[in-house]
Amino acid sequence: MINCIIIEDEPLAQERIKGYLKKLPWLHLVAVFDNGIDALVYLQTHVPDLIFLDINIGELSGIQLLESVNRSEVIITTAYHQYALKGYELNVRDYLLKPYTFDRFVQAVDKVKQQLERKETAPRSFIFIKTEYRLEKVQLSDVLYIEGRRDYRMIHTLHKKIMTLQTFRELETDIPEALVCRVHKSFMVAIDKIDSIEREGIRILDRLIPVSDTYRKRFYEIVTAGK
Secondary structure (H helix, E strand, C coil): CEEEEEECCCHHHHHHHHHHHHCCCCEEEEEEECCHHHHHHHHCCCCCCEEEECCCCCCCCHHHHHCCCCCCEEEEEECCHHHHHHHHHCCCCEEEECCCCHHHHHHHHHHHHHHHHHHHHCCCCEEEEEECCEEEEEEHHHEEEEEEECCEEEEEECCCEEEECCCHHHHHHHCCCCCEEEEECCEEEEHHHCCEEECCEEEECCEEECCCHHHHHHHHHHHCCCC
């Protein structure tokens, strides 16, 4: 079963997606939002498997919301083709241009289903990072933490530092949350490399890494999961 939410401000568009979902029993609708603010509040404490996301959803746009989404698969649903490139830069699974058919909808959700099945059946011990003109293999057991530096992400490992243009969203999609999780808009940390959790943040070696309110609850759920 794939749990999904709809973020869409047009009632007719909401009903279209709901109708399509009813035809696919392996998709379970858990929430519907007609604006980005309420959706953002929900996503701070929930991680649905799949989000159907419109672009124009009021005060907070779909693109802005997408930049803050953690590990959910995303299918953009919009009438505006000009956002396609930006959507794919942020690693959406598919882009449905309104009005779309049921067949096209099925094609999009099948991509999500296949991706989620791959995650479940083949947990990875390494990832490939795009850096300069090559893909560099990084063992997840070597990662200490990942730091955001403007347009770049710096991956600090036991042996070296690797700079990449890959987004946090791309990295979160590729890396199991139980191994390396997001704790701040500018940081991900390797759970097994944490030396201590202090009032000021997380200490890994000589670095004190902040924990923001957005990620605090989920972080503590992960670190206490084994208790």
